[in-house]
Amino acid sequence: MNELILQMKNIEKSFPGVHALKNAYFDLKAGEVHALMGENGAGKSTLMKVLCGIHKRDGGEITLFGNPVNFHNIAQAQKAGISIIHQELNMIGDLTVAQNIFIGREPIKNGIYIDDRKMEKDARELFGRLGINIDPSVKLGRLTVGRQQMVEITKAVSHNSKILILDEPTAALTLPEVEELFKIMNDLKKNGIGMIYISHRMDEITRISDRVTVMRDGEYVMTKNTREVTKDEIVKAMVGRVVYGETKKQSAVPVSAPVVLEVRNLSAPPMVKDVSFVLRKGEILGFAGLMGAGRTEVARAIFGADSKTSGEIFINGKKVKTDTPEAAVKNGICYLSEDRKRYGLLLIKSVAENSVLASVDRYISAGWINDRKIKKDAKAINEKLKTKTPSMDQLVKNLSGGNQQKVIVARWLLQNSDIFIFDEPTRGIDVGAKSEMYELMENLASEGKSIIMISSELSEIQRLSDRVLVMCEGRITADLDISEASQETIMKYATMR
Amino acid sequence: MNNLLKKGKQNAIILASLIVLIIIFAALNPNFLEKYNVVSMAQSLAPYAIMSLGVTFVIATGGIDLSIGTVCIAAATVAGKLFMNGWDIWTTIPVMIFIGTLFGLINGLLVAKLKLPAFIATLGTMMFARGLSAIIVSIPNIFYPTGTWFNSVFSNFNGFPVGFFWVIGFALICAYLMYKCKIGRYILSIGSNEEATRLSGINTDMYKLMAYVISGLGAGIAAIFWAASFTTVASATGNGMELDAIAGVYIGGTSAAGGIASISGSVIGSAMLVVIRSGLNFVLAKFNLDVNSTYVTYVLTGIIVVVAVLMDVIKNKNANKVKSRKKA
Known part of the structure; x- marks a missing residue:
């Protein structure tokens, strides 16, 4: 059972502006669960996408069952025995369970029609083998996310996959569902199937995995037998780098500082349940929590991007309505989404136009937009933020992630926003640009702007926040001063189901 | 500055193609450049170009307005009916503008507020407007006056194509x-990324609505020029006008995906279609070809639209390639 079935050596991959994988290494034995760990942006998903042929690698070798391979697409990888179970499931809700399992290779009866009965029979057999109790004739969309995931695993098994990649499989599961998943994984191990398990949840890693590999900034850090390594060692390997610098020891903002934003009993079903908190002037308020805890939804509800069912918002003690982004912006709130391309940038427009998008009003005199003044102001603010761009006419799509982020910050500075909501401000940004982003946020705070920072990187939270709110399943479970916000404490509240 | 130069360059290409077309037609049949034909082309340009200008705003948001052609005819029909019932000719002008704007408002509400897909919403109003004018026209046809101040102001003043200068004015x-x-x-901005624009605190619904109102207004104004130039509205008049106007916009370089628009391009694009329509008549006549020039016009226009948009797609692709290489 100990033969090496997969080995990835010296893997290199670059995207425009980001060196995503540097000399990465990973291997997998038959019948083991090998946890792949690292923070967001460490390169785990990229490495797996390189393995499956979704991304073409720039360098390195992949050996599968002793043979060098180079897949060009996911279909080839699947044929060779690798299946990937994504965080977001790739299945069709309107088809039945059986139809989903056999999609693309439906049995044909009499040469003309699809034999649904045979599919259901085969599916039932597969479920029986794996000890799963699901009716293959129901529509997939009617199952819970956890059960859908089991269908996807069953589909992989039916493809005779020898390697399963599970990318944060428990992110959306309830506890009993996690138990069921682990039972199935143990069965698959006995059948000699190797599993790559990507997760942030330390408890699960120590329970289910045999070995742990840690990646950081696209590089290989270490591989250890799970039994011989402590949680602390893993965390240290994951975050041990200088980019974050020292964690903040104590809040820079006194409790007596004026409250600029107060949110009372905010609810926006299904993800936001009765959220109340305050934000003080000059404060960086960290929002920690697991994926799907409802942090982004809180931000969008405050900003008026999504509708809320109840809740009051006070700015500088005055009750305001922020039912649309327009109203929120007028009240000095701005929101910088993690998905900049979708929710932030006009990719085909220039740096100047993107910088002034929220404040065009100010550049109109006698009915004419003063483009010269726009460029002048855009230039000044982007120089201050050290945005790297050849000119103000450069199209934003040609900038790197970090510089695109700065253009959006420029937009809100020009708009004179006071309350900045940063949602995963450093996602998809290079390590070097990260520390610049941190500096930028610290400068904003010291200039008296108030910041809400949603981040899934605990080290980022610890480095920047004066206070940390922890969310779990739509509720705030803790309000911690930075001096008491250890990673353990945050994780404890983040998983308080 | 860079952008402006690029825009200028693109306009120059379209303008050059237009001139080449004119030269080809003139070479094949010198009568093409006779004064009466130039005047006639210039005056028939007005309704198409004005419609193109209006719909450019909708296309710039990434939407589409299929209703402009039939709305234009509906406006001319309703106002013409009133004229024939004894209303003074000048009253038809505000009536046409009102009807166009009303349809634009309806389209805008359907698309921006009720979130209907633009194609479906304006397909609906297009059919509605066509039916409406057919019911009103029935028999007899509707006749606008000829040789009055109405025609002089909006179409042709002693052989001078006034409509053309109106187009320049509207384009400005x-x-x-x-x-x-x-x-x-x-x-x-909405055409580039609607959600990002909304999240920048801009009332995107309102501006989208306004784009459709401008488009409808354009159709209403176009109706004035159409009535002054063609003067007779029969039941199937003006079918497919919207397609010509929209084709002119695409040929002119406005992006079908939105975010990029060329006003001068829309004028030159519709001028190109007018030149083709007229030029083909002359060429077919010259060589005694017994084919309906309208159909040949469609064939040629179809090819030009596809080629124009294709060139745009290829150009953008290459531009991206060059840039990403530079970065690497």
């Missing part, structure tokens, strides 16, 4: 609205 107003005014800036 549209260029101001599109490039130097908040409304155009926001319409282009």
Whole structure:
């Protein structure tokens, strides 16, 4: 059972502006669960996408069952025995369970029609083998996310996959569902199937995995037998780098500082349940929590991007309505989404136009937009933020992630926003640009702007926040001063189901 | 500056193609450049070009307005009916503008507020408007006056194509609205990324609605020029006009995906279609070809639209390639 079935050596991959994988290494034995760990942006998903042929690698070798391979697409990888179970499931809700399992290779009866009965029979057999109790004739969309995931695993098994990649499989599961998943994984191990398990949840890693590999900034850090390594060692390997610098020891903002934003009993079903908190002037308020805890939804509800069912918002003690982004912006709130391309940038427009998008009003005199003044102001603010761009006419799509982020910050500075909501401000940004982003946020705070920072990187939270709110399943479970916000404490509240 | 130069270069290419077309037609049949034909082309340009200008705003948001052609005819029909019932000719002008704007408002509400897909919403109003004018026209046809001040102001003053100068005037107003005014800036932003624009605190629904109102207004104004030039509305008149106007916009370089618009391009694009329509008549006549020039026009227009948009797609692709290589 100990033969090496997969080995990835010296893997290199670059995207425009980001060196995503540097000399990465990973291997997998038959019948083991090998946890792949690292923070967001460490390169785990990229490495797996390189393995499956979704991304073409720039360098390195992949050996599968002793043979060098180079897949060009996911279909080839699947044929060779690798299946990937994504965080977001790739299945069709309107088809039945059986139809989903056999999609693309439906049995044909009499040469003309699809034999649904045979599919259901085969599916039932597969479920029986794996000890799963699901009716293959129901529509997939009617199952819970956890059960859908089991269908996807069953589909992989039916493809005779020898390697399963599970990318944060428990992110959306309830506890009993996690138990069921682990039972199935143990069965698959006995059948000699190797599993790559990507997760942030330390408890699960120590329970289910045999070995742990840690990646950081696209590089290989270490591989250890799970039994011989402590949680602390893993965390240290994951975050041990200088980019974050020292964690903040104590809040820079006194409790007596004026409250600029107060949110009372905010609810926006299904993800936001009765959220109340305050934000003080000059404060960086960290929002920690697991994926799907409802942090982004809180931000969008405050900003008026999504509708809320109840809740009051006070700015500088005055009750305001922020039912649309327009109203929120007028009240000095701005929101910088993690998905900049979708929710932030006009990719085909220039740096100047993107910088002034929220404040065009100010550049109109006698009915004419003063483009010269726009460029002048855009230039000044982007120089201050050290945005790297050849000119103000450069199209934003040609900038790197970090510089695109700065253009959006420029937009809100020009708009004179006071309350900045940063949602995963450093996602998809290079390590070097990260520390610049941190500096930028610290400068904003010291200039008296108030910041809400949603981040899934605990080290980022610890480095920047004066206070940390922890969310779990739509509720705030803790309000911690930075001096008491250890990673353990945050994780404890983040998983308080 | 860079952008402006690029825009200028693109306009130059379209303008050059237009001139080449004119030269080809003139070479094949010198009568093509006779004064009466030039005047006739210039005056029939007005309704198409004005419609193109209006719909450019909708296309710039990434939407489409299929209703402009039939709305234009409906406006001319309703106002013409009133004229024939004894209303003074000048009263038809506000009536046509009102009807066009009303349809634009309806389209805008359907698309921006009720979130209907633009194609379906305007397909609905297009059919509605066509039916409406057919019911009103029935028999007899509707006749606008000829040789009155109405024709002199909006079509032809002693052989001088007034309509053409109106087009230039409207184009200048549209260029101001599109490039130097908040409304155009926001319409282009919506076309680039509607959600990002909304999250920048801009009332995107309102600006989208306004784009459709401008488009409807364009159709209403076009109706005035159409009535002054063609003077007779029969039941199937003007079918497919919207397609010509929209084709002119695409040929002119406005992006079908939105975010990029060329006002001068829309004028030159519709001029190109007018030149083709007229030029083919002359060429077919010259060589005694017994084919309906309308059909040949469609064939040629179809090819030009596809080629124009294809060139745009290829150009963008290459531009991206060059840039990403530079970065690596």
